[in-house]
Amino acid sequence: MTTTKHDLLIKNGKLVDPSQKLHALRDIAFADGKVAAIEQDIPSDSALETIDAKGQIVTPGLIDLHVHAFWGSSAYGVLPDPVNVAKGVTTILDAGSSGARTFPGFRHYVIDQAVTRTFALLNISSAGMISESHVGELEDLRWAEVDKAITVARQNRDVVPGIKVRLGKLQSGENTVESLKRAIEAAEAIDGFVMSHIGACPVPIEELVAMMRPGDVVTHAFHGIGDRIANLDGVLPGILEARERGVLFDVGHGMGGFSFDTAERALAAGFVPDSISTDLHIFNVEGPVYDLVTTLSKFIHLGMSLDDVIERSTISAAKIMGLKGGYGTLAVGAIGDAAILTLDEGRFTLNDRLSQALNIGGMTWQKPTAVEATRKLNHVSTVIGGQVYRPWLGHRP
Numbered sequence: 001m002t003t004t005k006h007d008l009l010i011k012n013g014k015l016v017d018p019s020q021k022l023h024a025l026r027d028i029a030f031a032d033g034k035v036a037a038i039e040q041d042i043p044s045d046s047a048l049e050t051i052d053a054k055g056q057i058v059t060p061g062l063i064d065l066h067v068h069a070f071w072g073s074s075a076y077g078v079l080p081d082p083v084n085v086a087k088g089v090t091t092i093l094d095a096g097s098s099g100a101r102t103f104p105g106f107r108h109y110v111i112d113q114a115v116t117r118t119f120a121l122l123n124i125s126s127a128g129m130i131s132e133s134h135v136g137e138l139e140d141l142r143w144a145e146v147d148k149a150i151t152v153a154r155q156n157r158d159v160v161p162g163i164k165v166r167l168g169k170l171q172s173g174e175n176t177v178e179s180l181k182r183a184i185e186a187a188e189a190i191d192g193f194v195m196s197h198i199g200a201c202p203v204p205i206e207e208l209v210a211m212m213r214p215g216d217v218v219t220h221a222f223h224g225i226g227d228r229i230a231n232l233d234g235v236l237p238g239i240l241e242a243r244e245r246g247v248l249f250d251v252g253h254g255m256g257g258f259s260f261d262t263a264e265r266a267l268a269a270g271f272v273p274d275s276i277s278t279d280l281h282i283f284n285v286e287g288p289v290y291d292l293v294t295t296l297s298k299f300i301h302l303g304m305s306l307d308d309v310i311e312r313s314t315i316s317a318a319k320i321m322g323l324k325g326g327y328g329t330l331a332v333g334a335i336g337d338a339a340i341l342t343l344d345e346g347r348f349t350l351n352d353r354l355s356q357a358l359n360i361g362g363m364t365w366q367k368p369t370a371v372e373a374t375r376k377l378n379h380v381s382t383v384i385g386g387q388v389y390r391p392w393l394g395h396r397p
């Protein structure tokens, strides 16, 4: 007779955990909110609840390195739980929806309430992203309050790993270089990293990445507007040099921050993303992004393996964020977060962009592209803190 020692057991699933180079049929058990055991056969009577994941994939809880979750304050915000933990994403990084003057509300009303484990990059503009670039948050540098950002980030360092800056004609305009300088200054003071949105920029992208430090992140790296990371000859020398120095390149799909054409060029040159994120917000959650598993499916369509895309949305993202305590891994003792997924076969239309507009602020966009994929990752259920996420039962871990 076995004694009941686990809260939850997932049997017969294919465990895909790049942190342990694991891709095999295994049973996995959870107890006290943590991963308790991974074995070939764990008896069902050892757990209070058993799930059969035959034919399904079990991964660490997914981490989305770029989302917008400050609903009600930022024009971009969506509530975190319905689009993240409900879709297999147990940890998110909000990328600059709030700044020093709005962060306390974000912490109180969202971060401290959400089931999804929510972290935030503080926008170097202390207003955060209150408008959809109707007025750029850095068009007036009085908003780029370095001292305020440092103070608020230090007070909330447990959930603030760094600083966000949006560099673009509509966000920073003539203040682009100075905005990046100030973001780096604040990040240095808190020993954090900078994530830069670089798109439709008045300053050449190579000039901006040259200012960035090892561990800093370029998001929307595969966008298709104006100055791109790759031209017909391949990836730009300044981009390769930055990667060599340790600057990181994130997807940040967004409404217009991802282009199949750019991604194909980059991947053909062996330039794969360091992390795969959605930039999920109110203007793309109903398409073309939908969720993280759809974004991962686009990179599977482009030729990356299942293990490679899962790595970039689990352990790689955890490392970029500097998360300690077992995020992005199913190692025994890690936090008990997992996603149960299927890799389905069929015909699936995947879009990089829905808008037909080819011009924004005088810069030319790539035409929107739809591809017919033959495989797509889909979400089945989520485990968070060692429990199946069941919002219909009033789930609070």
Ligand SMILES: [Zn+2]
Pocket (backbone or CB within 6 Å): 066, 067, 068, 095, 252, 279
């Ligand atoms: Zn964003």
